[in-house]
Amino acid sequence: VAEHFSIPRAARDRILETAGALFYQHGFHAVGIDTIVAASGVAKMTLYRHFPSKDDLIGACVERAHQEFWAWLNRAVEGVEEPRRRLLAIFEAVAALATSSHCLGCTFQAVAVEFPEPEHPGHRVAVAHKQAIVDELRTLAAAAGLQAPDALAQQLLLLMDGVWVAARMFGPHHPASPARQAPRAAEALIAAAATAG
Amino acid sequence: VAEHFSIPRAARDRILETAGALFYQHGFHAVGIDTIVAASGVAKMTLYRHFPSKDDLIGACVERAHQEFWAWLNRAVEGVEEPRRRLLAIFEAVAALATSSHCLGCTFQAVAVEFPEPEHPGHRVAVAHKQAIVDELRTLAAAAGLQAPDALAQQLLLLMDGVWVAARMFGPHHPASPARQAPRAAEALIAAAATAG
Amino acid sequence: VAEHFSIPRAARDRILETAGALFYQHGFHAVGIDTIVAASGVAKMTLYRHFPSKDDLIGACVERAHQEFWAWLNRAVEGVEEPRRRLLAIFEAVAALATSSHCLGCTFQAVAVEFPEPEHPGHRVAVAHKQAIVDELRTLAAAAGLQAPDALAQQLLLLMDGVWVAARMFGPHHPASPARQAPRAAEALIAAAATAG
Amino acid sequence: VAEHFSIPRAARDRILETAGALFYQHGFHAVGIDTIVAASGVAKMTLYRHFPSKDDLIGACVERAHQEFWAWLNRAVEGVEEPRRRLLAIFEAVAALATSSHCLGCTFQAVAVEFPEPEHPGHRVAVAHKQAIVDELRTLAAAAGLQAPDALAQQLLLLMDGVWVAARMFGPHHPASPARQAPRAAEALIAAAATAG
């Protein structure tokens, strides 16, 4: 009885995982449904029963990436509770990830590039993701007692997206990737917000 | 007189302009050769005589965008000769462009996203473009007598790419786009480099 | 019951029939794949799954015409068992067909004209077809006890091909098509072979 | 001065000769204007000044072939003045030509195959050519005092066209081409017409 419900779940997850990896590596347009079907070992009809269209599959993949990102970030800064130090820890983690060998850039930027229409499921999730990032940064900035936490959060978002772009552009093997400058830059922006008057 | 109607602008230029606009609006994969041919009023064979493949056309479009960007930037900061003020002027111009109504993001980021392979003509030009940006920023930082001009230039590049991402993500109609924070953030980073030691 | 509407005739057959008719009417070079696809109501990929190339499709069409020709001929001279009378019956049937309103000539001649290279699939089948005709004529000539059945068969083949050429050249509406002379000419050749020695 | 008028004439002939040879070897559809231009060493505009379209060029080529055929035939049966013997000589010449190594078939049949529409310039000339053949045969048959010269001429035309088809189908290297049977078959048909009553 149980497998009647649990096995489809596994199929859906396998599709999401496989498709997400392929999309991330090669791009959304470059990966076709047939490739995903072959790589995930499911039938085409199974895929289309779970995701009515490729766009919906993309949306689900990006949504899943959104959740995984937060899980990763929370894990990465776990234990750092003091707000200002947590802000810095975030940028240290981001810089480390962006210069790690398996990072190819930001999938939310990618989906927004490949599907410029704001109504696209993937684009929608990407915007929400960036909004969530800036919200979190603002919350931390406010908790740290910094001036103009909203403006600071936006400045830090610019920095973070610049890091992902650098990862995309220069790759992980670049000798002196600009991404490594992220923690120092964040520190400077935070310090400026601390002494602002 | 004659050229007003009998001498069509060189076909190659018409193709580049039309293709560049279409690619920028809808993406590189989303725009087909036939669309470009139809929109530019050119024969398919004419296009393929000038550009052996779509990838080459993309490369040429991005190269053209690279040149146009520099022309725009030089015009935008014309007359501001003092290095530190010129750095700030650059970020004011970038923020203004990024929040203008016809800006959809950075085509160099886009081509790097849609063609992750570093050997792709478009990707190659995009990387060179970003390198040129950071070189210019470093030159200005050094001329301004700032500390660690190389690190500062990389930090400012992060900022600038973050601005383009914000333009892509939130569009020009967003009430409070993070892109507007670019000049203040750049000022903070420059100030930090000025007082470092 | 169901097959009346839900089971479409095998796509391969529909393609062969449609393509055969179009090729016959307009020529092999003059009919493009897209036209065949549109006329047969089939997807292009379906066509290319059944026939790897246009040349292969042409070969299959000519092969099918070969089979249909024999089926027609056997039906046309059905019941005429005596060899010499059967030979005459063949030429009466051929002359009748060649002067009928829907005859445009011989598709085997046509494919040999449009694809002069002997290795072409269509050309190959055409040669085999003509060889089969002359073989059948020789067999009948020998069974009729005629002299030099091989030579007679070749003479009759010349006659038959001349009939198809006349059909092609003058069309079915010509008042006095040379094709009508085929039975009398065949009779004369057969009579000459009967009295030779 | 002279070359202003004589050189264009030479160009026209060179085009006709080159195009005729190419068309004959590879077919009318298979040979493009560019190929003819390159092979004949004239400018494209020169070609289009002499022949308004490819169809017209084809018509002119076939017309030229028509004249060359008659020149060849008259030369081949030169000196044979007695009508019945001349008829036989015609078929001996035709059989010899059809089995010679450079004969690829009948260009008039070919143009009728590749352009089935009777209004096509090439098709028109081809029909006229065949009509001229049958007229000549009828004239000779009548001069020879044979019965029903019209019917005999048509029978002989069938035979002759069968010879060209055999040449096309089996090529010049076939060990026992049916084309070689033409003289004997013609003799039989003529003999039958001589003894008819």
Place this chain on the structure above:
DNA sequence: ACATACGGGACGCCCCGTTTAT
């Protein structure tokens, strides 16, 4: 659930016959 096929459409690259500019 797998595998195979299908319809429809777009795409990439190429060639053709024809005209215009240089």
Place this chain on the structure above:
DNA sequence: ATAAACGGGGCGTCCCGTATGT
């Protein structure tokens, strides 16, 4: 006479989403 341009078409491939047949 060279060379480019032009609209149109051709072939072969791919993709998405659906429909069968086990």
